[in-house]
Amino acid sequence: MSFGQVLLVAVLAVPALGAVAVAATPRDRAARLVGTVAAALTLLAAVPLVFGGRSWVAWSAGAPAVRPWHQLDLPWVPGLELRFHLGVDGISWPLVVLTALLTLLCCAYTMWRVPDGGSGRALVALLLVVEVGILGTFLALDLVLFFLFFEVVLLPMYAIIAGWGGADRRRAARKFALYTLFGSVLLLVGVYVVVAAAGTADVVALTGGDGLSRGTQLAAFTLLALAFAVKSPLWPLHSWLPDAHTQAPTVGSVVLAGVLLKMGTYGLIRVAVGVAPEGARWAAPVLGVLAVAAILVGSLVCLAQADVKRLIAYSSVGHMGFVLLGVATLTATGIQAALIGNVAHGVITGLLFFLAGAVKDRTGTGSLAELSGLRETAPRLAGLLAFAAVASLGLPGLAGFWGEAFAVVAALQVGGPLWTTLGVLAAIGGALTAAYFLRLLRQVTHGRPSPAVGGVGAGLAGAELTAWVPLVLLALAIGLAPALVLGVAEAPVDALVGVVLP
């Protein structure tokens, strides 16, 4: 086993064993500490995946479109074409690191504060199980294995929302579970449509759609795209998201918005577009229209939201719309925009949910009507909120800018009346994004302190700063040096586009 393969296994095994260790540790605080250590070790294993294994990156004719830096391929269930095939490349690595980082921050945050509803021990164990599922989804290079990890996430996330969430948590959790399962059963059927036709589930072999008839590709892409549209979520299949994000505890919202949604967009790029490119070309206009509809609907709904968490939740619909628009263009620029948009959204929205949770914990309310003048009583919290909001609305120099700007650029580059219109509408959506975030800031931070805000202390807990500072720095770093993400993603995206657009 090479060093890279050891790391691949470690990235999944460490959080899995960590979850078991957490469950087996009797004392609550010690158990949370064990979980945090496991999450930290996972991050330590995820980062060095970027090194080595890239000697043969140079493009050559006949090389597969997916060229993992490291991979591990073991048989598991030959009767179902299931192999334990893991691999990492420039498309998945940033998301792997983001997942490991956000889980670590969530576990560390849980050291300081456990939401009401259950033991912190169980919450940390569940967070680690969710992490295994998400990381596995990003690492899987076998379609069936991908589906398997996709499913692993569902019940632990349900339990996090139902166990530690807000007042209406049961309904929100049930809605989340049923919607997500609806998506993943379509994924199951889509996966086996491909496997039955191609006789293999190997993503490396399948990427490019060789050997699949046009009919199969259209059917497979429809099923897969629907599955990922539920997860991403794409309008009009998004209605589980606001409820789940609003009701989930802070750490749950962070993981949900930060990385869970990325399973959908990642799947769309890696599986749906990669395996059924002809289907992707066929469906791209529909996908683009829906993505722009998501941007506009998300922004307009945000303008009318009265609750901080719900507003941020709906803003995800809009942001993921930009990501999907990028994918729908099927150009290198667009897919690059989607990837960096994914990461940026994970960082910024994770931060926003942390901050919204902090505001809600301090004031006891999330209602915009009852919040005002936060900068008078808690200037640092208000400042961070302003930073995150401005980053989210896509100010140049911060992480949110690249994904949105280049999604629009990609749409305009494709040209033609349809895509030009879509690009323009998306740009208008971007302006609306600015409008609702500025409205949020004006309402929450400016003005005279409301009674709820009046009693808030100015200080920030050490644990809060520990959880937030890495995200603030990342938002700045990606904004100033997008090459952090784009550099590693360039080669695999070019290879992918090379097979998608013959």
Next chain:
Amino acid sequence: MSAVQNVDSVALLPAYLAAGTAVLVLVTDLLLARPRATVVVAALGALGTAVGSAAVGAVGERRTFCVGADCSWIFGGRAALVGAVVALLTLGVLGLSAPALRAGRSPVGEYCFLLACSMTGGVVLGAAGDLITLIVALETLTLPLYVLVGLRRGSLASAEAAVTFFVVSVVATTVTLLGAALLYAVTGGLHLDRLGALLAERPELRGLPLTTAAVALLLVGLAFKVAAVPFHAWAPATYDGAPLPVAAYLSTASKLGGLVALLAVVQRALPAEQTGPVLAVLAVLTMTVGNLVALRQRRTVRLLAWSSVAQAGYILAPLGALALAAGRTGEARSAAYAAAVAYAVFFVVLELGAFAGVTALRPVGADGGTLDDLRGTARRYPWRGAAFGLALVGLAGLPPGLAGLFAKVTVVRALLDGGAGWLALVVALNAVIGLAYYLRVTAGLWAPTTTPGVAVAGGAVAVPVVGVVAVVLAVATVAAVVVGVAPQLVLDLAGR
């Protein structure tokens, strides 16, 4: 041909073991009259039957009672699998019954004897090579259950359940027999393989209205046994009235028996062009109706009963692929049969776990109660609750219940290999409906019991777990985990 047949006693060994168990239980009960000894004899007999089935099956296919090329007893890979699984399920059910038997709720000797008789029927069923053996075996499997369902002393519900079950089952048997008789009238054959060959060779026979009627009657009669919609109405009432372990037996071993019988006629005797569409319709109706009605259930066993109706639909689904020409090629057909058997095996493991979980979480001898009775039990009894939860999640087909997930995957795969994408979609969407109620039960296990309005009737008293029940639950859980991690074991066995 000599009039005296050569009887291959090795091939018959599993049947001898099973029948011997029944006789030995009866004798032990008469002579020793010690309940414990009777139960131990029954348990050892069931274990011996399982081992015997596996051992005989491992050697290779053996046939006996042959007339020319047609044999009435064919003990091959599937017969061994069915025999071993039925015997192990009997063992499990015996374990679940231990506390109720010890408390004197049912007469021990009769109970064990009847269970062993039923097991004999199940073991013979897998090896049956002609319609008469098949139907007699199925009746041997079912007949003792009429009594077992009603064997709870002083329970009116139990007696009602027994009568319902009896009446419906007798009607189903009559219908099956009529179908078999008509088929004999048309073809002059009773051996399954011979029927299959005759109907394949002579297309004019297939076109006869009488053949169609015979096929329909045979399928309908057998559909009663697996509780497929629209012949399912007996199941919830019967399960709910029966003692918990007997309900477990009904929904595992008895259902498996029905499936094996159905599979035997569909695979070997009847023309797929005629059975395929019927089975596809049955499967769709069964899973959809079962899942939708289960959504509204408030009593635990009724919910499990409806869910087991829905599961019968998933079991039948791969056979629905026979409706299309693409599903009738040799490869697709064997994949469909293997998928149905594999799903059934995954299912009985999880279902036994679920019933063991209910038994372990309820007071000794109690019925399944309502869902509120189980509310919050997992917080008090984390291990038992977790095992029950795992079984339920497995039945829903989600990780961590990997066994159930792979079961669904197997079915979907077989359907898509057979070109029946629409049926795969129906299965997939039904899994979503199914999750809604499995999730309700499972989440209820961990719900706080302090919710106002919920009486803590069953919760206030501590429920001690009886050792044997705990062992059955643990073994079923371990089995579910093992086949979940290594599903290839089941797929290999099912494909033989």
